[in-house]
Amino acid sequence: MNRKIRVLIGKPGLDGHDRGAKYIARALRDAGMEVVYTGIRQTPAAIADAAIQEDVDFVGISLLSGAHNHLFPEVARILREKDASDIILFGGGVIPEEDIPGLKEAGYSAIFTPGTPASEVVDFINLQMEKRQ
Amino acid sequence: MTSTAGIIRSVCEGSIRAIARTLTRVENGSPDSVDILDGLFGKQQGFTLGVTGPPGAGKSTLVNRMITRYRSTDNSVGVIAVDPSSPYTGGALLGDRIRMQSHATDPKVFIRSMGSRGHLGGLSGATRDASCVFSAAGYSPVIIETVGVGQAEVEVADLADITLLVLVPGLGDDVQSMKAGIMEIGDIIVLNKADRNGIDQLESYVKASLELMPSTMERPEVVRISAANGEGLDELWEAIDRLLLKITREERKNRSAIQTLNGILEETGRNFSEKLLDVEYNGRDAAERLILSGKASPYAVGKKLLAAAERMFQHDEC
Ligand code: B12
Ligand SMILES: Nc1nc2c(ncn2[C@@H]2O[C@H](COP(=O)(O)OP(=O)(O)O)[C@@H](O)[C@H]2O)c(=O)[nH]1
Ligand SMILES: [Mg+2]
Numbered sequence: 280m281n282r283k284i285r286v287l288i289g290k291p292g293l294d295g296h297d298r299g300a301k302y303i304a305r306a307l308r309d310a311g312m313e314v315v316y317t318g319i320r321q322t323p324a325a326i327a328d329a330a331i332q333e334d335v336d337f338v339g340i341s342l343l344s345g346a347h348n349h350l351f352p353e354v355a356r357i358l359r360e361k362d363a364s365d366i367i368l369f370g371g372g373v374i375p376e377e378d379i380p381g382l383k384e385a386g387y388s389a390i391f392t393p394g395t396p397a398s399e400v401v402d403f404i405n406l407q408m409e410k411r412q
Numbered sequence: 413m414t415s416t417a418g419i420i421r422s423v424c425e426g427s428i429r430a431i432a433r434t435l436t437r438v439e440n441g442s443p444d445s446v447d448i449l450d451g452l453f454g455k456q457q458g459f460t461l462g463v464t465g466p467p468g469a470g471k472s473t474l475v476n477r478m479i480t481r482y483r484s485t486d487n488s489v490g491v492i493a494v495d496p497s498s499p500y501t502g503g504a505l506l507g508d509r510i511r512m513q514s515h516a517t518d519p520k521v522f523i524r525s526m527g528s529r530g531h532l533g534g535l536s537g538a539t540r541d542a543s544c545v546f547s548a549a550g551y552s553p554v555i556i557e558t559v560g561v562g563q564a565e566v567e568v569a570d571l572a573d574i575t576l577l578v579l580v581p582g583l584g585d586d587v588q589s590m591k592a593g594i595m596e597i598g599d600i601i602v603l604n605k606a607d608r609n610g611i612d613q614l615e616s617y618v619k620a621s622l623e624l625m626p627s628t629m630e631r632p633e634v635v636r637i638s639a640a641n642g643e644g645l646d647e648l649w650e651a652i653d654r655l656l657l658k659i660t661r662e663e664r665k666n667r668s669a670i671q672t673l674n675g676i677l678e679e680t681g682r683n684f685s686e687k688l689l690d691v692e693y694n695g696r697d698a699a700e701r702l703i704l705s706g707k708a709s710p711y712a713v714g715k716k717l718l719a720a721a722e723r724m725f726q727h728d729e730c
Contacts, residue, residue, distance in 0.1 A: 281529060282440050283502065308503035313527045318510035325516035329509060332522055334432040362429065 284312040284408060285335040289326035290319045291354060294344035299372060299393075303339065306397030307404070323350060327357040330366055336411075337404060340370040347374050348381065355386035367407050371395065416444055420451035423549050426488075428522065431549050435524055438541040445541070452544055453672070458490070458552030459656065459664060460543055462572030464560040464597075469578040470604040471557050472511035473639040478555055479515050481649055488520040490551030492542050494558045497527035504528070508557060522551060528559075540571050540675055569597040570671050573664050574655050576648075577632070578602045579618065581610030595621055598632045600651050607638045688717045 288304045290297060297319050304314045315333050317326060330338045338358070340351055347370070355368055370382065371391035379390045389403050422430030438445045461478065463471045472493065479489045493508035504527030515521040526538060539556055546554040558568045560577070569575040577598030582605075595601065595618070603614055615636060622631050633651045637644035659667075686696060693699040693713070702708040 283527065283529070285436075304505055308498070308505045309501055311501040311503045313497070313504045313506060313525075315506045315509060315525050317516075318507075318513060321513070321516065325513070328517055329523075331428060332432055332524060334436045 286337040287315045287335040291350040296343035300341035310401040323353040343373040352385035452548035456547035458547035460572040462568040462575035465578030472508040490546035490554040491523040
């Protein structure tokens with residue numbers, strides 16, 4: 280068996296800030312994971328469909344524009360609707376502290392804000408994988 | 413529902429979730445994957461198109477165009493997009509989907525990204541198995557995009573019914589230094605980025621190189637396109653259709669069966685050798701140590717394994 284952790288990094292909506300998403304994608308790759316990056320300006324439905332086709336273990340969403348309270352829960356809702364709520368959701372970007380509890384309630388296991396070292400994200404994923412097994 | 417028969421049924425019914433899960437199983441080489449593939453093999457319906465060439469040549473952009481073309485005739489299109497895995501960490505950044513976004517929510521387009529993973533059997537094992545899953549699920553064509561490095565382009569050419577080799581101007585002057593024989597793997601040589609300078613030069617160089625091919629070999633067609641602005645695509649589609657007409661469904665099927673057998677034989681041989689190594693040397697690592705310390709040559713190891721196999725068969729006969 281040759282199992283690999285598979286992660287999809289997606290950017291929904293019109294937000295063009297992609298440095299953080301790419302930085303995280305590369306860091307996860309360097310930690311030995313297979314990272315599907317879909318590029319900017321995706322609809323939540325496109326991200327959910329891609330996650331299902333790619334059969335990823337995790338979906339990480341990045342937003343710096345301020346639209347997270349709408350777009351984050353939307354991705355979670357569509358994944359649930361498509362019977363894929365086993366995929367672990369997490370996210371990051373410019374997200375005010377007070378919005379985080381709502382996003383967690385919407386199904387996000389963790390939110391990472393500016394300045395987070397990539398190793399924290401890697402640790403989070405590895406821990407979740409251990410819990411799952 | 414997780415029974416092998418259940419999985420096979422769901423894949424053939426076209427369940428997206430089942431196909432996705434099955435692709436993961438065959439890619440990971442999970443224990444039940446052989447039985448699943450055994451069940452799916454005879455149900456294949458599609459044809460396969462390989463797209464290979466250097467990084468940045470525009471393969472994904474072209475694949476995106478190919479999807480549009482086959483969707484216009486209502487085919488379901490499966491795409492296997494392979495990017496290299498790091499040999500050091502095993503990780504991979506799979507970015508081919510970025511150029512295929514126009515089909516993001518089309519339920520009849522299924523795109524799967526794969527890392528090359530340094531598979532023991534080379535890249536072809538995993539792509540071959542994934543292609544079988546797609547084809548049995550009703551996807552036709554199955555398009556396989558691989559970066560043309562190492563052995564990958566030769567392997568995709570063996571696997572696909574028709575292979576497109578994508579070349580572009582300006583990737584250094586290294587058309588000159590291109591690996592010997594690379595031109596021969598393409599059924600069609602696609603000169604992409606015709607909107608760029610240097611395309612004439614590339615075309616005359618490629619044509620001159622093809623002149624040197626032995627006359628007994630089928631010369632590939634050369635088509636100039638711009639995947640970005642659409643120029644030349646109609647000619648490319650015609651070239652693909654012409655080639656498809658030349659091979660019957662039966663021939664395609666037979667070819668694919670024999671290619672698959674070749675792959676399986678290699679894998680079986682390797683697995684068998686590993687088992688023999690376990691018995692004779694206590695594992696491959698121990699055998700390697702013997703060789704590295706000068707106590708045995710690789711030939712001596714091979715000879716011993718073969719003798720052990722022959723003894724086994726003699727036992728069976730009594
Ligand atoms: C660089 C930058 C730009 C660049 C973007 C270049 C690019 N291609 O990314 C440019 C100049 C183009 C730009 C444009 C704009 N920007 Co700007 N930009 C920034 C800036 C200064 C830094 C962002 C950055 O790249 N940081 C570096 C990366 C590595 O950090 P990061 O993305 O935050 O990622 C980290 C974490 O957030 C987290 N993370 C992020 N994503 C993810 C995903 C996952 C899965 C995980 C686990 C973690 C994670 O991990 C990373 C590592 O710690 C920020 C201010 C700031 N300090 O954040 C404003 C900022 C984001 N921009 C802002 C604005 C308003 C704009 C514009 C609308 C400005 C305008 N009026 O034109 C445009 C919109 C562009 C667009 N199309 O969307 C605002 C957003 C306001 C808001 N949220 O309410 C900010 C916050 C500035 C501000 N204080 O007002 N911007
Ligand atoms: N000028 C030009 N650029 C192209 C063309 N086709 C693709 N590209 C660009 O070449 C880059 C690499 O394309 P991509 O499809 O990702 O190449 P791949 O690595 O071979 O899959 C992208 O920036 C494309 O937009 C073309 O016909 N003309
Ligand atoms: Mg590509």
